Amino acid sequence: MKTNSLDFDAQALREKILDLAMRGKLVKQDPNDEPASVLLEKIKAEKEELVKEGKIKKSKPLPKITDEEKPFDIPDSWEWVRLGEYAEKVTDQVASGSFAAIKENVRKYKHEEFALMIKTADFANNFSKNLTYTDEHGYKFLSNSNLFGGELILSNIGSIGKCFIVPNLKKPMTLAPNSIMVKVPEETLKKFLYYFIQSPVGNSELWKITSGTTMKKFNKTGLKTILVPVPPLEEQSRIAAKIAQLFALLRKFESLLK
Template identity: 25%
Template sequence: MSSYYEKILATGEVKCIDEEVPFEIPASWSWARLTHVTYLIEDCPHSTAKDEGKGYPLVRTPNIGFGFLQLNGVHRVSEKVYNQRNVRAVPQKDDLIFAREAPAGNIAVIQNEKVCLGQRTVLLRPITDCILPQYLAYYVLAPSSQQNLVEKSSGTTVAHVNLSDFRPYLIAVPPIDEQKQIVNKLIELLSLIDKYNCYGDKLAKLNNEIYTLLKKSILQEAIQGKLVPQIIEDGTAYELLEQIKAEKQNLVKEGKLKKSALATSVIFRGDDNRYYEKIGKKCV
């Protein structure tokens, strides 16, 4: 296998980077540093802006989803705060916002939203003639990138990606037309995965519920006399209840049971097919 080398243009130094290259790429692809395929990589202001309830969306790490911004319930700030937070760079269409922590590793492409950066975020502006924003987002979200950027990141309590590790991160760059094909295929497949996930959730819910539903259904069948066949030769429950009544009366006479233990009513079905209860001489 051929080795990979990097030439430092400023000094002419050449060094082997085999240990840094995470996988092999097709011959028509090239490796490049993230700084080489972007116009800027700008850190956010290291402060927390107050939610003013209206105005411009303030993109915090919870708003950075899997390639897309999630602006439902987003915090909002005034134009003054918007301008203050964008003094280094104004986020624009096709820029990307990367979450450095909480959770680290997510990245989203700005569509047409006019936003400003919340804390723990980074703004990237790709050179779109070289690399597509959507391709770059999917590349950062790929397992190997997440492992290299996030799992090896610093932070004692929470994962934290340092800009010193992020700026020189290696990017596998395909030809631009192939990037378009990759992005279109990913959109198609990820949509199918989302559908599968939805059906999977429904199936999991059904599997969780069916155990309880089956128990309830079988119990209901049982207490309605539908679970096993009725055998005439076994007698009737009326005869059984009469037998119990007689046994209780004997136990009362023997002083082994209190008189209150005797049945105080009789339930029966009348000739009109309705149910009646006889309490003493009264029948309802």
């Protein structure tokens, strides 16, 4: 019972740290930082260029954010934005074709084949067992959801709120079913978004788009609409560093207690 109590307290502290971070209360704001509005304009321009080059598809316009939607106030240098506007790409396996087409073109293997099909369960066992593969034809058919390392993967069925960063396994990789991939072009943006999804406010946003009675789920269309509080890029870097530092101290404290 004692260990469970300590584990619970550590988790509550992690959630508090993340909550403070997403409200702009974990690190100080620096008036010299370029405001988040400038960052968002840069992201928009970069996405428009990728669309011109044919590297990504043009996204449908997302609804404007109303004051009533904003769950809390954020610092003046921050901006609220929808995830679909913040991320370079939000997709899943079925974006490559219908269920029938995927069944016809994508064969699955339990022995090593051309490409690894990344499941959220693979992160728990460090990609050491129960892996799923597909052949080269399947990999090419799933080109819209191929992975190259650095993407975020969210479980969108059952374990709502779980988020992982795809490692570079130095082999062809593609997304398995029941997951959504979110790609952001910059390391700092990725780390901040990773922490946001695991934070209480991120979790709350995910549950707003989740439905189902026996099996909870959400889809990529809903995910694109959730609200993200975006700090200036420099502050995102400071926030991620502070979270990493505090989480490392918590892990050390937990191990000492055990």
